[in-house]
Amino acid sequence: MTSDHAVDIDKHVRIYITVFVALLVLTVVTVAISRFHLPVHQAVTIALIVATIKGSLVACYFMHLISEKKLILAVLALTVVFFIALLALPVVTVHDGFWIH
């Protein structure tokens, strides 16, 4: 193992610890916000924003997406498109098939 490689891994480990602390803090924040009993729309929005930040930290640093090859990012981008389409389906039903009218 070269010394450069060792330094590189040490840098990664420091980032992992920082992300870990951030995730712990954000978990506490999520629970704390829920204690305010905000209206549903606000509560859902804030909870999803915090969860998305936490999820992004896990994906970018623990799953190394921040330095991953373009092919994997392309696969995931396509997945995100279909995932959003899937979540949008219930919205379409709520509007009672607006495309028909």
Place this chain on the structure above:
Amino acid sequence: MEIPYTVELRRDTGLNNGKIGIWLFLASEVMLFGALFASYILIRTGAPVWPRGDTILNVPLATFNTLVLISSSVTMVMAWASLMRRRLGTFRIYMAATILLGFVFLVVKYFEYSHKFETGLFPSTNNFLALYFTLTGLHMLHVFGGMCVNAYFLGPGSKLWETNPEWFTNRVENAGLFWHFVDLVWIFLFPTLYLL
């Protein structure tokens, strides 16, 4: 016959086969949980009333479990970093910690489930509980599956280290990607079910 592209990178993808394989699998997993989240949205928005999760579920226990799972993600990535530093002994400690934390998560879920059943709350009781048990049950299966894979790499699978350390490191990285995905799913499940 030797498995191709376990360590060396393919010229067309720029990746080893294991890496692209695990990411394609995780993409399919996103769609699996996506379908269940879509069901949740559909059922919740269609219901005239919906209970707040914290009136039925145990938030302190779930918060504890969230911290446990986040900690297990850190020990998992540290296990991989130990292999990158060529330290098998340290890898074993972190991997054992990851499995132990996964076990703690399942034990806590066992107590949560038991309490629900004792108080007459079953998946058939209402739509909220049906979604709760389906989503958390599927997630628990993933935790158990990840623990089995991790236990293999802690035990018999680690023999590969002696003959091909790079391949073993790649396999542990891929197992880690699955484990982090399981953590990521819980990060969204926790507020969705327990806090909203």
